Amino acid sequence: DADVTQTPRNRITKTGKRIMLECSQTKGHDRMYWYRQDPGLGLQLIYYSFDVKDINKGEISDGYSVSRQAQAKFSLSLESAIPNQTALYFCATSDNLGVEAFFGQGTRLTVV
Amino acid sequence: AQKITQTQPGMFVQEKEAVTLDCTYDTSDPSYGLFWYKQPSSGEMIFLIYQGSYDQQNATEGRYSLNFQKARKSANLVISASQLGDSAMYFCAMREVNTGNQFYFGTGTSLTVIP
Numbered sequence: 001d002a003d004v005t006q007t008p009r010n011r012i013t014k015t016g017k018r019i020m021l022e023c024s025q026t027k028g029h030d031r032m033y034w035y036r037q038d039p040g041l042g043l044q045l046i047y048y049s050f051d052v053k054d055i056n057k058g059e060i061s062d063g064y065s066v067s068r069q070a071q072a073k074f075s076l077s078l079e080s081a082i083p084n085q086t087a088l089y090f091c092a093t094s095d096n097l098g099v100e101a102f103f104g105q106g107t108r109l110t111v112v
Numbered sequence: 113a114q115k116i117t118q119t120q121p122g123m124f125v126q127e128k129e130a131v132t133l134d135c136t137y138d139t140s141d142p143s144y145g146l147f148w149y150k151q152p153s154s155g156e157m158i159f160l161i162y163q164g165s166y167d168q169q170n171a172t173e174g175r176y177s178l179n180f181q182k183a184r185k186s187a188n189l190v191i192s193a194s195q196l197g198d199s200a201m202y203f204c205a206m207r208e209v210n211t212g213n214q215f216y217f218g219t220g221t222s223l224t225v226i227p
Contacts, residue, residue: 033215042116042203043217050213058214088155094213100147101205101215103157 003027006091006104013081013111021076021107023091030096032074034058034066037088037106046089049074081111114138116204118218125194126226132179133189133221135204143209146187148178151201151220160202163187194225 004025013019023032030051035043045058047066055068063085065077078085091104117136125131137146148160163171163178171178179188187206191198204218 031213035217040121040219042219043205043215045214045216048214090157092157092215094207094215100159100162101207102159103149106155106157108155 004091004093004102004104006089006107008107009105010108011110013109015082015111017081019078019081019109021089021091021109023074023076023104024072025074025091025093025102026072027093027095027102028071029093029102030071031094032068033092033094033101034064034074034076035090035092036060037090043090046076078109078111081109083111085109086111114218115208115216116206116218118204118221120221121219122222122224124224124226125191125198127196128193130190130192131194131223133191133202133204133223135187135189135218137185137187137204137206139185139206139208141208141210145207146178146180147205147207147215148176148187148189149203149205150198151203153200157203161189191223196225196227199223199225 007022033048034046044060049055049068067075089107092101094101144165146163150158161173161176163180175192177190201220203220206216
């Protein structure tokens with residue numbers, strides 16, 4: 001099993017719909033992150049959490065919300081999806097030293 | 113200002129040759145880490161190599177080495193003896209301790225290995 005698991009892997013949704021992307025990890029890490037990848041822009045940080053009670057906005061948090069349900073689970077929600085949120089979304093975890101970020105397989109989201 | 117700059121959108125290399133992928137970074141934090149990730153066409157992000165700001169030696173992992181030039185703020189990735197399976201996007205990233213250990217990513221370099 002993967003250390004960081006994202007569900008779903010692919011999703012097509014309609015404009016205005018609410019959608020949740022889920023992430024779970026078996027690394028035992030406190031730190032979890034959500035990134036968005038657009039072609040030519042690399043990865044941009046949406047939200048990050050350093051423990052269950054600590055959630056922080058990243059560079060591009062508008063239009064997104066998150067929930068850290070447990071140490072192992074960090075979900076990303078789009079309250080009202082819009083087409084320019086079409087992207088590849090990655091969840092990642094790291095230990096407190098931050099020596100390495102472990103990534104999930106990615107969720108390819110298309111908003112039509 | 114960009115934290116991580118990768119100036120080569122695309123690179124080509126002959127199989128079995130070495131290739132260098134450029135990365136420069138911008139930070140005033142004395143404590144930071146530098147990373148390289150590989151993203152094949154399947155989309156997953158694969159960790160390749162890490163260099164800490166206080167590390168005296170350049171990091172090496174198999175065919176990957178990181179050419180760390182602290183004064184120039186560069187962290188170039190060198191891939192030796194390129195293989196066809198090395199064709200992928202490569203991302204340079206940095207973690208700064210003083211900004212809460214966030215990871216900043218460059219825009220990536222697309223590497224194509226030619227048979």
